[in-house]
Amino acid sequence: MSPALASRFFTTSATWKTRTVNFITHDDKILRERFCHQSPHGNLFGVQVQYKHLIELLKRTAIHGESNSILIIGPRGSGKTMLINHALKELMEIEGVSENILQVHLNGLLQINDKIALKEITRQLNLENVVGDKVFGSFAENLSFLLEALKKGDRTSSCPVIFILDEFDLFAHHKNQTLLYNLLDISQSAQTPVVIIGLTCRLDILELLEKRVKSRFSHRQIHLMNSFSFPQYLKIFKEQLSLPSVFPEEIFAEKWNENVQSLSEDRSVKEVLQKHFNVSKNLRSLHMLLMLALNRVTPSHPFITAADLMEANQLCSMDSKGNIVHGLSVLEICLIIAMKHLNDIYEEEPFNFQMVYNEFQKFVQRKAHSVYNFEKPVVMKAFEHLQQLELIRPMERTSVNAQREYQLMKLLLDNTQIMNALQKYPNCPTDVRQWATSSLSWL
């Protein structure tokens, strides 16, 4: 889009450029927020049935005081947290519920043992007011205190408590699964109404639970499986990129949305998306792609183009180790090629520096004209650099008195990776390239 064309949209003032900047920063902000935070404001995609199940369950707990337990299972990025946030938001909007409900959020990565988890629960339930400013007492006292508190309640009179256990599988690794047993036991007995919601990505979660804990779990599971097809994926793409109608400058928003519409019909864009879809169906990776594309939007380049998306996709699908190889010196490349040949000859057996050096020497003496015959310590230095880059890995841990030349190593690169990297390698000497294709080419 040319500045002239843009100026036609923003004719109102002379400072159209600054305004465009404002719009773009604004829309940038909206979209970035959308991509980076799992905000509960977005739409739900293809999980309406699961959502209904969850919201009904929460309502029954909040309104009828029924205790329940449920697991939300789905691969990473499938929208588990978004689902629960959505449901909680809707629940809180029901009149009279928000002040009658207590929420406890736990995360298995933060509450790494039951002691910490108990303190956190006590803190979040605001029971600490009774105890003091902070949670006092030993672990045992805390446990009996909390159990006592929850036991005192009954279905009709006490506030329901919603426990949300993120990374539920990690709680199952706590000692004796005490916390899970007690929480689930409360959910199965006539005490304070609770609903225990576990979020996990592990499909085998039930096998992790001990049998008596498992028996107390109600076996309700919600599976989120990203079960949408490509046309739906395309629709999601469109929705995610569109600006809301409440955007301050309506003309710009309209134009932006038009552009998004045309993008979604573009063949190359579809190809990019299809490729991305084939690799991963989760929305988080889509967000990543769109984020990269969005970063290219500037005042002089106000709309996303198909080229932006293609570039972003390339960035996404880049091979990280191949890129590292690009940055190596010729000597290091030669060492890697030597290792590749050793792998071919000895069938994936580990090698040591001496073997690589010998291989390299053979190449230099017989054939190479472009490669300087380096001294052994220099080659050793290059070898160590490769190890630092984790392109090669020692088989055992390095001991102090072991001779480094004879330490067994393994190459962490694949043959195809090496060949691809070599093709892109700038100014690669021809004989090195020839040597790489065939270990026998020097004969």
Add this chain to the structure above:
Amino acid sequence: MSASLRPHGSQGLFVTPQSMEFFRPEYWSGCRSLLQGISPTQGLNPGLPHCSYSQYLYLGPISCKEKYSFQLPEQYREMSMKREGYSTEIHIQVGQFVLIEGDDDENPYVAKLVELFEDDSELYSKKRARVQWFIRFCEVPVCKQHLLGRKPGTQEIFWYDNPTCNSNISVETIIGSVRVVALAPDEVMPIDLKNKKTFFVKLSWNEKKFKPLPPEVFAQLNKLQEDNHRYQKPMQAKTKSAESPSWTTTEHAVKRIESRHSTSKSRHTASHPVTPRARKRLELSSFPRTPNTRISPAASCASLDSPGRMKRKVAFSEVMSPSKRSLPDGFQTSSPALKAPEKTGEIQHSCTKDAKKTSPDHGMILRARAPALKITETSEERTLTPIGGGRKSSVVPSVILKPEYIKRREGKEPEVQDEAPSTSRIRRKSSVLTLNRIRQQLRFLGNSKSDENDEEFLPAAEISDCDSEEEEASTTPLPRRTPNSVSRNLRSSMKSSLQTPSKTPKKTPEPRTPRDATPRIRSRNLTAQGPTNMLEEARLRLHVAAVPESLPCREQEFQDIYNFVESKLLDQTGGCMYISGVPGTGKTATVHEVICCLQQAAQANEVPPFQYIEVNGMKLTEPHQVYVQILQKLTGKRATANHAAALLAKRFCTQGSSQETTVLLVDELDLLWTQKQDVMYNLFDWPTHKEARLVVLTIANTMDLPERIMMNRVSSRLGLTRMCFQPYTHSQLRQILLSRLRHVKAFEDDAIQLVARKVAALSGDARRCLDICRRATEICEFSCQKPDSPGLVTTAHLLEAIDEMFSSSYITAIKNSSFLEQSFLRAILAEFRRSGLEEATFQQVYIQHVALCRMEGLPYPTMSETMAVCSRLGACRLLLVEPSRNDVLRRVRLNVSQDDVLYALKEE
């Protein structure tokens, strides 16, 4: 108070065809056991009921004594009874049903008259009758009551099928006739019958179990019932009272009071000897009436219209004073006053009915009702005070009336024992009821501050109370302060203590935590909604937390544990028991029920009182904490684990330190395992000490736990008293479901059958079964279009629920994974096939993967992408992968069977 409504006094008995009449001038209050030796339930009752007897005079010709002395007993077809001062006669024929005086006047025994005869060999009476007994539910031993498996009907009785029971009784014990209706097993028990004089018999009881009536008995009863009906008609015309045998008119009462007081004043005259027992009763029954009589004019004047109602009651309660009035005055004006309390009861009743009708927004109505309630209560309380304080009364639970006692109960409720040494079974029953009500009340005290919640419970309690009141009024022809009225008074005084906290300040529960903190969850402002339709009702009942009335299908286990604990309690020894079974088979629930029954029995003085403590291994942070918990529950003291262990050892191992037996339930025993096993050792060692009087019940999942993890010295102390709870079979699960869903028709029969069989085949876990059903009701609710009238839960719904809960999600996960993920799985399969191993490094799989993609014409997958795919599959455990530290050398394994993967991929 209600006792004053009862007519009492002497009755005359006439036995035809002999014109031999004899008078019983004094109210005769002997008990059946004295006359006939055995009552149906007596064998189980160690505490002999209070028996006293009075003398009676024969006014008829004495010569007949010689006449029949050496002959076979003469038989009669009919007898007639006559009461003193009335010309009314009651004729009772052989084959009719009669009420027979028992040790509880409120619930007289019911029997069928089989024959009437005279026998001279008897010491006290020669007019004898042979009867077939019926038994009331409350006469069934407490520990067997659960065998019925449902709530008995209010007027339900059971055919007593026990040939060993003496059926020969004295005619004098018959107090009236009654109607008994036999019901077919499938007939529904009529509930709201006006006529409380009708009993229903459906089952027979043979001291072991309830059985349906034998067909011949049923037919016989039905025939008799028709005869009986025919016979009753002319009778009613003859008699003056409205309901023939139950003399409930106030007029009677007045007359009788008169006669009573005169007799009690005249003491022992030659013709009217009065036993001390009878006198005591008279005083008792007359006493609470006295204050009432004073205010009776006011009460009788006041209209019963709604505005005046409350006013009148205020007057009623204020005018009362405990001062004694002269008796003549009392009985002259007593009749309206006597009515008053009954009216109050009715008012309450109607109020509660109102409240129930408009339950969704009952707030206002309840508020309107509250003052009325309060006033009645206070009045009742005041009436009671003189008895409790001033008098030495024989009414058993009167001690409970004192507020201090109530407070004491609050503190240590489970250990409360009935103080009275000689209580009859029925009274015990009522005291159990009382205890339950107290518990209910205490729960209010403990939990709910908000008035709404307080009052939400009241209607139910009130209604049940009114019911019992009515029943009492019509069924018991004999006057006494009945246990029911006592419990009612107790409750009302409790209520008043609730509502007037200045008088009896609420006692806070014992501090359990440091710094005297009260552990509690904030209470809610929004009232919890009740179920609105059938499915919600069913869901509520199917929740695992909903405690059933009795546990079906665990009768044998219940009995075994009960017998074990009871024997230990009776022998005052200690012992251990080990209970095992897979989760969800009702171990803990059964033990709880046993303890509950035993506590009731202890209330009733059938077993010595005991203290019950429960600890759960899972609710401890480490095994030694068990000492702390036990000590705290036992004595309320707090101590460190080591100190607590020392204190407990001292308590259990030294002479005479404990007065009563302690029953300790240790749930999840396996978690108390320690390296040295000292915790288990101590737990099982204490009961072996003679002085300890400790019964330890332990529960765990594994059957061979003692052999597997315990040292010899520990398992030896545990002993061999073991019990194993088998997983429920499908028929048992079905029965459990049916018992929970008794009055709720929410499931198709096939559906229940299906879920029972599925779960039985899977695990036999009752929790699972209930959860599936609960989920199925939800699915049914979702799927049906009309939200107000959802249909029954069908097998389709249940299958969906089962599928949702148990189907492995791996296959759906594979089907829904991205294309690259699927082809990576294919590559794994290919690599496995190539190498013949079930494991491969990532690098090997990657090579296969690249080849596959090339074949399918896909873009070349980079290493990073493929690594990400592998990690994703590893995160949801479709694959088992080594930590990423190994990079391309990490080993990969399938977590699903290869066939499953193939199946899932083929479907595409």
